Amino acid sequence: MTDPNWRQEIVEEMVALHSNNTYDIVSLPPNKTTVKLNISIYLFEVENMSHRNFSTSSGSGNAGRTFEFGRTHVVRPKGKHQATIVWLHGIGDNGSSWSQLLETLPLPNIKWICPTAPTRPVALFGGFPCTAWSDVGDISEDALNDLEGLDASAAHVANLLSTEPANIKLGIGGFSNGAATALHSATCHVLGHYGNGNVYRINLSAIVSLSGWLPCSRTLENKIRGSRDGIRRAASLPLFLGHGRADDVVAYEHGENSARTLSSAGFQNLIFRSYNGLGHYTVPEETDEVCRWLTANLALEGLRLN
Numbered sequence: 001m002t003d004p005n006w007r008q009e010i011v012e013e014m015v016a017l018h019s020n021n022t023y024d025i026v027s028l029p030p031n032k033t034t035v036k037l038n039i040s041i042y043l044f045e046v047e048n049m050s051h052r053n054f055s056t057s058s059g060s061g062n063a064g065r066t067f068e069f070g071r072t073h074v075v076r077p078k079g080k081h082q083a084t085i086v087w088l089h090g091i092g093d094n095g096s097s098w099s100q101l102l103e104t105l106p107l108p109n110i111k112w113i114c115p116t117a118p119t120r121p122v123a124l125f126g127g128f129p130c131t132a133w134s135d136v137g138d139i140s141e142d143a144l145n146d147l148e149g150l151d152a153s154a155a156h157v158a159n160l161l162s163t164e165p166a167n168i169k170l171g172i173g174g175f176s177n178g179a180a181t182a183l184h185s186a187t188c189h190v191l192g193h194y195g196n197g198n199v200y201r202i203n204l205s206a207i208v209s210l211s212g213w214l215p216c217s218r219t220l221e222n223k224i225r226g227s228r229d230g231i232r233r234a235a236s237l238p239l240f241l242g243h244g245r246a247d248d249v250v251a252y253e254h255g256e257n258s259a260r261t262l263s264s265a266g267f268q269n270l271i272f273r274s275y276n277g278l279g280h281y282t283v284p285e286e287t288d289e290v291c292r293w294l295t296a297n298l299a300l301e302g303l304r305l306n
Helices: 004-019 039-048 095-102 147-161 177-191 220-225 228-236 252-264 284-297
Strands: 052-055 066-069 073-075 083-088 110-114 119-122 128-131 169-175 206-210 239-244 270-275
Touching (some): 147 169, 177 220, 206 284
Antiparallel strands (some): 052 066, 073 110
């Protein structure tokens, strides 16, 4: 994702699509994976949705940015409600598209909450406004992380989970930028606070990261090792990471390095799965494995795979 020519080409095409009122699919240059951005859907919703504002003020009197989150889509459990999972889409997408997929999964005991990220300028696309859980300029261990944006999105997710019944197990999953936000939420849970120091109050039981990466990875191990509660929480939190070996949007090595860093930091209940030939999307082989993993780790009553 570091080729500046590729970035310029996709930005120019997105601008052209916008000016022509055509928003379906953005195609990358030859030999690149096609990325479905669903721009038509989320631009329509930006004009019509009811927004929820979230300010990242640290409480010290310094005003932070205010983010407007889009429409939230909910998939109700078809059976006994045992778990609630917030699922986070990737850049340029929205909660609706993932809710349609999640509704087809053989997990009748899970309630899915699929929010839509704020529309913001994304540095990776030359500042073009897209739905994104945080700004992304590059994906590497040395990249600058939009900690304020990550904290705001993690707090929005925590707020969605905060009203669930006490006997319901809670989880967060996501794809790409949504997966990165899910992993950031996992570190907030383990450390007991957000990156800005505010208390994180949600007790998580499962994290799923597909085609994603771990933000703020360089400092994670030292932070967890410095907290007895952090060590305990890291050891007990189940994580599933899946990544395609042919992913040329978020390179496979980023998923592999994220799994390695998390394992070194003390996440003992972690599984990393790679998929040959898989690009920056998901396939039934991966979703079937996620279903089995969730059923086992959340102690759900049944799994129906055809």
